[in-house]
Amino acid sequence: MDFENLSGFMKDEREKLVERLFSQGYIRTQKVKEAMLKVPREEFMPLENHSHAYLDRPFPIGKGQTISAPHMVAIIAEKLELEEGMNILEIGTGWGYNAAVVGEIVGKKGHVFTIERITSLAEKARENLEKTGYSNVVTVIEGDGTTGYPDKAPYHRIYATASAPKIPEPLKKQLKIGGKLIIPMGSDYFQELVSILRISDDKYQTQNLGGVIFVPMIGQHGWPEED
Ligand code: SAM
Numbered sequence: 001m002d003f004e005n006l007s008g009f010m011k012d013e014r015e016k017l018v019e020r021l022f023s024q025g026y027i028r029t030q031k032v033k034e035a036m037l038k039v040p041r042e043e044f045m046p047l048e049n050h051s052h053a054y055l056d057r058p059f060p061i062g063k064g065q066t067i068s069a070p071h072m073v074a075i076i077a078e079k080l081e082l083e084e085g086m087n088i089l090e091i092g093t094g095w096g097y098n099a100a101v102v103g104e105i106v107g108k109k110g111h112v113f114t115i116e117r118i119t120s121l122a123e124k125a126r127e128n129l130e131k132t133g134y135s136n137v138v139t140v141i142e143g144d145g146t147t148g149y150p151d152k153a154p155y156h157r158i159y160a161t162a163s164a165p166k167i168p169e170p171l172k173k174q175l176k177i178g179g180k181l182i183i184p185m186g187s188d189y190f191q192e193l194v195s196i197l198r199i200s201d202d203k204y205q206t207q208n209l210g211g212v213i214f215v216p217m218i219g220q221h222g223w224p225e226e227d
Contacts, residue, residue: 010042013054017070021056026074031082035104036074041067044097044128061095063118065215068161072212073098077105079182079195079209080157085109087152089174091145091183091217092116092161096125096138102159103129103137112138113152115145117218146219148174155179163191163214168221172196172204184214188223 018036021027027036042053045067049059058066076098082088082105090099093116103112116122122142129135141149145160146168153174160171163184171181175198184191193209216223 010040010050010053014041017054017056021071021074024071026071026078028078031105032074032077032101035077035101036070038104039097039100039134040132041070041097043132044095044100044125061121061124063121065094065118065121067094067097068214073101075193075209076159076161076182077101079193080159080180082106082157083110086156087154088112089149089152089155089158089171090114090161091148091159091171092215093125093140094121094161096128096134096140098161099125099138099140100129100132100134103134106137108137110137111152113141113149113155114138115141115143115149117142117144144219146170146217146221150174157181158183160184160217161214162217162222163188163212164217164222166221167194167196168217168219170221172198177201182209184212188216189213 027033042050056070058069061067084107086106093114099112099114122140126140129138148170154176156179158171158181160183179198181196185194186192191212193212195207195209197205218225
């Protein structure tokens with residue numbers, strides 16, 4: 001196999017997708033554009049789908065879970081209004097793609113802590129992040145993300161890539177004052193992406209960002225596990 005041609009092809013496809021997401025209005029800022037140009041999505045997907053890595057759709061990553069569609073990663077990254085140096089919490093690592101994009105933006109002065117409940121996915125994400133050079137900015141934690149990660153709280157930003165029936169209270173409490181939480185919330189077949197700004201100790205402002213479809217967030221403050 002001609003690896004040089006293959007990586008050139010992937011880079012071209014990545015550039016075309018990022019340009020499309022920009023013209024469609026999903027990518028709005030230079031920092032999100034540069035991060036999505038830099039992170040190789042194929043490295044966060046099973047080999048059999050590498051050639052489809054730059055189609056704007058989710059793909060299976062095993063255990064009934066998916067890598068998010070690029071436009072969704074772009075929407076969340078833009079709505080988070082990320083800055084270099086921020087301390088971030090992600091719920092739902094999957095194979096680690098979204099965390100790498102966010103890690104690319106917050107850089108070494110910041111950090112992304114990401115929680116995954118399925119052991120094999122957490123292990124694969126660590127491997128992928130190591131291989132692509134993001135293991136120094138992204139830490140994968142195995143566990144129930146609905147309780148957050150108090151050890152490294154408070155966070156400038158928290159976001160979830162799995163949907164909850166209601167906002168998990170621990171996540172709100174682990175936000176900095178002025179910090180923002182973005183989370184899909186609703187029923188198991190349709191949700192709204194919700195943005196919650198922590199204004200003061202006990203005051204939050206909620207904004208609805210539109211309809212989305214995500215896999216369920218299963219845990220103590222999320223959906224119950226099915227038998
Ligand atoms: N962020 C991923 C990416 O970059 O493509 C997408 C992840 S996938 C859409 C959602 C993930 O959330 C799944 O891997 C699932 O196992 C995980 N998940 C669901 N409930 C969770 C919980 N309570 N804590 C941590 N992870 C959870």
